[in-house]
Amino acid sequence: MSSTSTHVVTRFAPSPTGHLHIGGVRTALFNWAFARKHAGSFLLRIEDTDQARSSESSTRGILEDLAWCGIDWDEGPEFIDEIGRPIGGDPRSVGSFFQSKRLDLYNRVIDEMIERDLAYPAFDTPDQLAALRKEADAGKQSFRYKRSPSYDRTKALERMRAGEPCVVRFHNPDKVVRVVDEVLGDIHFQPEHTDDFVLRKADGFPTYHFAVVVDDQHMGVTHILRGQEHLNNTPRHVALQIALGYRTPVFAHLPLIFNADGSKMSKRDKDKAAREACNKALISAEMIAEMLTIVEPPIVADEVRQWQSDKRRGLSADALRVLSARINITLPEIDVEDFRRAGYLPDVICNYMALLGWNPGQKNPDGTDLEKFDPAFLAANFSLDRIGKTNSRFDRAKLASFNQSAIAAMPDAEFAERFRDWCDVYDPSILSRFDAARLDLLCTAAKPRVKTLSEVASPVGPVGFAFIPDHAVAFDHAAVDKALKKPVDSTTHGVTTGAALLRDFASELAALDPFTAEAIESSLKAFTESHGVKVGSIAQAIRVAVTGSTVSPGIGQTLAILGLDSCKSRIDRCLREVSVAVA
């Protein structure tokens, strides 16, 4: 492949029938990286030839998702990203980038093909086709449509011109088709497996196979990187290209990505997880419907029952979100939007996805494999020959680990900014509940402990204590026993308890000014020295009093985040409850 003579053009061509799937991110990313690497163009084309399933809102969502990932397209629908940068456009005048707006082109090509008998109208009804399929099935053969030898072309053309509804099929020559794939090598498909597939549907829209070939030609696409599920479509595309005298682009079929259990990653996984959790917890349809009354449109118990019993049924994204929050489960992330909401960083997502099927094959200075890199590195190092052949499983734990280390490596201020951006979109109330200084403290404490941004705001996350009202702190029994009631040796007070130490320390705390993490820590040091106790014995007592558990960030940070009033209130309440329990 000579990189000097050809201007590389790659493309990502989603159909706008939903959100951008995480698997789509990798396909888009590889096409993007390949174009960048060769100083070519990456274009985005919207394949909206399925009139029933395509939607404009879905198109917008996909553009947003791609842009958020940092995958910018040189050509395609115009879009302004979050920092006001324009993406897309049509510098070579090859648009439109919506297939639904290219019908004239497809029809011109179809007419020419019919003229040359490269294509022909067919009038079979769906029922007839179903019967043929059934017949083939019974004969243990795979069904393939071929024009019958008795086909009367003249008559068929007359019927078509008379306006009789029909599809147009490709008159596929019986020839061996060779597919050259940069990942898989040469693959040969025998003539007996070719078929006369449909080029134009009865509704006048092109099929995927036809539109893709025409568009790739007319848009000058040189390299097609796509999922392996398209491998069996490729001989069709190549046969069409040959018949039409088109260039054959370079193909690279990417290995597939599955769930950890080997199942297909699908939107239905969210329904499955929610359904199983409801069943396990014996939550009735009525209770679920009750939880979902706030969803628009409201969902009634009958619908819930159907959803519970029928695996093929799905609840709306909103409904699933509300339900999962109410029953306190985490839904599996499937779409880019899910990962964004969960608080994964776009660069980390790109990094991790790139590793599923591609590997830079380089070492770090310490001898370990180079695995962590940014999009710029990918753009500079991406190559087809390092794409693997084996399917992979999506490992959320590894993604989370990458995200955690990326977060930990960030300066505090940057992390706080990222978290504020996240709040803006997903939970703006946090921004009004915490003043700027407290939010910064919270972020500093959370940063080394969270894997995602959403974890910062989670009541069960490492700084969850800050999101619980003072009166609602639940004191863990075992923690209370261990940190407050168990005897503690003090050189000045003899045998005492955490609770007693806590009472003493609380008054010192009240006198602290300023109430900062550093001041609290040094006051704590002084207290332990004067009382001759270990730091742990008092620190754990405080921790249990203000968080209800023995786990929290550093005690200075923990108290500073809460502020003096909240600390006092929590400590008082704890002491009260403990003494009641003791008495």
Added chain:
RNA sequence: GUCCCGAUCGUCUAGCCUGGUCUAGGACACGGCCCUUUCAAGGCCGGAACACGGGUUCGAAUCCCGUUCGGGACACCA
């Protein structure tokens, strides 16, 4: 069922093309220890894989064939 593709630790993978340096390396996860006011992070250590069978060769994870297993495609969806 037919066609197509694939096969290295639990998972992602390096190594394979250009056989020996591989008693197979790394990462995530897991277990242990250390550090420590808890948690997280960090440090150290550990268990863990060439699917199987034939060939070629002095020598095979690497090349060839077969078996098995896994996956994909078989629409007027894309």
